[in-house]
Amino acid sequence: MLDRPLLRRALVAATSLMLAPLALLPVMETAHAGGSRLGNISAATYQTNGRVSAIIVVRNTIYIGGDFTAVRPSGAAPGTREVPRAHLAAFRADNGRLRAWNPGANGSVSALATSADRKVIYVGGKFSRLAGARRHNAGAVKAATGAITRFHANTNGEVLALYRTRSRLYLGGSFTSVRHTHRKRIAALTLGGRLIRTWHPGANNSVRTIQVSRDRTKVFLGGEFNIVNGRSEPHLAKLSSTGKLLPWRRHPGFPVWQIVLTKKRVFAGGNGPGGRVAAYTTGGRKAWSIQTDGGVQTIALSDGALLAGGHFRNVCVGNIGGPQIGFDCLQVLAPRAHLLALSPKTGALRPWKPHANSGLGVFSLATSASTVYAGGVFTEINEAPQQAFVGFPRS
Template identity: 30%
Template sequence: MKKLVLVVVTAAAVVAAALIPSGPPVQAASKGFGSAVSAVKQTTWQTNASVTALAVAGNTVYAGGLFTRIRPPGAAKGVQESVRTYVAAFNKTTGAPTTFAPKLNGAVRGIATSPDGKWVVLGGDFTTVNGVKRSKIAKFSVATGQLVAGWDPVVSARVKSIDIYGNSVFFGGAFTKVDSRVSNRLAAVKLTDGTLLPWNPNADDDVYAVRASGNGTRVFVGGPFETINGKDHYSLAMVNSTNGTALAMPAASLIPKPTWGCTTRVKVIETQGNKVFAGNGGDGAGCYDGIIAADATTGKALWQSNCLGANEALKAIDGWLYKGSHAHDCSQDGSFGDGTGTHFLLVQSIANGKIGPWFPNTDADPNSTTQVGPLAFAGDSTGLWAGGDFLKVAGKGQQGLTRFSSAPGGAVPAVPKAPALTAGAAKVTLKFTDVYDVDNITLTYSVYRGTTKIGSYKYNSYYWDKRKTYTVTDTGVKSGQTVGYRIDVTDDRNTVKSSTASVKVH
């Protein structure tokens, strides 16, 4: 007898599926996860306070922040600690610390490595390095770990963000002078010898983010400023990388101007190829916390997301934009709403901004000076590093620093419950509940009668969704038979199986 299998989805499941964006963000990959990296955290050392800056050079990851100690994974605070005053370096492959341990007398707020991987530049609040005067900015050799003698621009106040392109080191912060020249919150020096360059965009308030375009012709800057070179450029500006002239950037008009009840500012900027991404954080209920994607040459907007929850970190890897934020309401983008918790780590499609398949999470240390969770990202096609003020990752102790890999494997879907069975006349009706996978949105559910697969179905699910129920009717049975059914779930690499439920056919 030819079998007939019918599938029915509950009304709630139909509504939920309609909200899920189509296209690449929901496609599971054969490597076991759908985005560029897995949501499974890798073994990494920890810090005793916030990590506020990260950068990669070759197989070394540099971390800067407010910490003064590091410790092994799994160790409690105060146990097996090693001294690292505001900066440390780690092996990118193993997560273990290197011997790089300069002594700074103040926090590190920004880090950049040169494109050739030979140099690392730190910025922050410090005034000495290894007892040598260094005013808010310092350069080190990646090969030797030594402070570069003679490279010593004198910056009058905090350096918050740094980027390097070619022989230019661009930086922004709270300063008003560099080497006695008036340089309001933005400046550039030569990477080779630290000589001050004429680039001087003159922001009227602090700069939080500085990022050069992929071709080096533009520099994007963000912060709470209202003007660049005396002209209106609220919070986000695109400037010429040679003379500092502000260029027209239509996408910046999407950022709302301050009102009595709401102020928002760009907190982080990322670039990839000819695209630039600016993430905001707002003060006030419902105040703009979105991300704008724009063309890095024309400044025209490509897409905008409007999740609520300030953005703190962005990193583009392959076709994905990873973000660290306190996202709590993305209903404006057709995703989760308030009441589902804070989603500190998310990924969005670079093509359209839709939330993609990557759902690890952290917390935020309520006793830290920042209290926001993730604060900095760095990485490449091999993986993503995240730093911040968190105490836990995936519900387990891991302070200040964590990492995620692109190596195949990834998270395993949750184990489904055995199906509920109802026997009829020469038929069996099964009901089974979906599960979720923190690495994928789309999962394949296969229904087995004994060793016979009677059907496979692809469904979308997010862990914050109310679990959905699906119904399958199997008519390929005979009256009097006792048959057993189970549900297999796969993400295209990892497969889990429910226990078997049995019933006698009428």
């Protein structure tokens, strides 16, 4: 007969084994958890007639870029009350009104950034003219008027990512040259547009996102690449300010579309299989991850929550690895139609759940003190007509 102390130890061990898998599963937080000020109800914002791929909020102005050629007021049907805006537009943040700012580009805009003094908007994408001037895939315009500045970058491929520090503008994309100088999908320029020739790392495939640490000593890259500086660095890499590759412990098993950086965490969102959001330490140790049944194309921090947008419809229970074509959750934790909110600390799912339609969903997120903005390819929000751009005020 088993003695009582041994029986107690056996029961504790068995219980621990049964409960251990549960700790690895994503969970849902209550409606009273942090970030609950996010509202599901959308505000009356302008719409566009095509994809919104980039959003930045600068003081009382919301700048957007994408694949559209016109904007129209909330409630207006497609093709009615349209105002021409070629891939770039700006609205007042306080009342949502369209601003006169209208630089225009002759091709798609994928990335936006602002200067430290908020007087210049840097623009990246796939175009050859910006504000009436010749600019190949990257340029800069004045924030107040939209007039072109002297900034030149001129890449031979699309610019997908921009990040501005105190003295540099980092570019990422699919290009292989910048200002007629060889650069493999990542480059650094002065804020006036001069190529920094001493900084020349390279990636073997597209760089979609760039983030820089607060002390400006570390540069984080995400994208479709597998090799950086000749070494295997799948989808996420950390560089020094001199371009040297720095150690990263555990790489994502998915192409990274966006990185969000805090003092102690690196958050990554991306595709495949299905979609993923993962949190890492700044040294690359994985803290948590969640999986969706469609790609995660954008992430952002807002009011103590980590927001994600993409073309998913559900959050899955558990994580399933390995290559596959298409993806469905084996078990659904909760439905989320292209937008969701997570706890940055644990990855637990939060109650925020506005509904966006379309197969492609949400491509961009940005936040102000009072509103979360989302852009993409949707035509409805919460089953009401609203195309490609929307704001969600905090309650």
